[in-house]
Amino acid sequence: MSSRLGDATVGSILAEYQTEVITRERLALYAEASGDLNPLHLDPAFARKAGFDDVIAHGMLGMALLGRFLTEKFSAAPLSQFSARFTGIIKVDQALLCRARLAARSRNSVTLELEALDAAGKLVISGSAVLATGA
């Protein structure tokens, strides 16, 4: 387990990370790779029919970027739970700022509070992760 997880005080920010811009090409790649072919993420006409100005990113793509952030920053501690609430629409053509805060620590796990903010600073994903740190 990383010393960062062991030493940090509850409430402190453990890691921050800015993703690349989520382009339409990325949405198409993700749709194909994940099997989520909902046209809301691919077809602007369908998105408008559903009440949006343009296509929006898959919430699951945002969660996948948070997951990548977790695996890159805390690779030593295996994930036992990972959850997300999609609190806002993720518009196309912007990057997300991912942030992990130490929420709680027990003898053999830590709980992280996660958030993803869009370019305007709006919270679009609020989540949590439980990492096993061993006894």
Added chain:
Amino acid sequence: MSAIDRRFIGYALPAFTVLLEPQRLQRFARAVGMADAQSLSVIPPTFFKAIEGEDNSSRRIIDALGVPLQQVLHVEQQFDYLLPITVGEQVRVERKVADIYEKKGGAMQFIVIESSIFRGDAQLAGRSRQIVLVRRPALASAA
């Protein structure tokens, strides 16, 4: 659209198997921008979604409930990781509608879909719980 019939609680797709081909995992890892997509040893944490979504299964559940696709939004997702799954393994997936409920006097309806993923040796390796919001047409067109 009228309220979704709560008798769909318990509706389950027939169990299906998914082979975790390395190429498929690499494609997913590249799509989410993982640096080590080529030398992947562990399953990316949200790949469960692609596993359970095999053969358009999420769409098939939404269709079975008679909900128009343009009214649905994925609002919540949880994964539980119980046992490791290996690249190349074949897993079995069970999916069912765990709950249907409404808020704001029926203006917002929610569908809870749960999946269980079993390893080749039949042990439960992971669970997924997804909440889908069904927006009423008036709300959708006003947005």
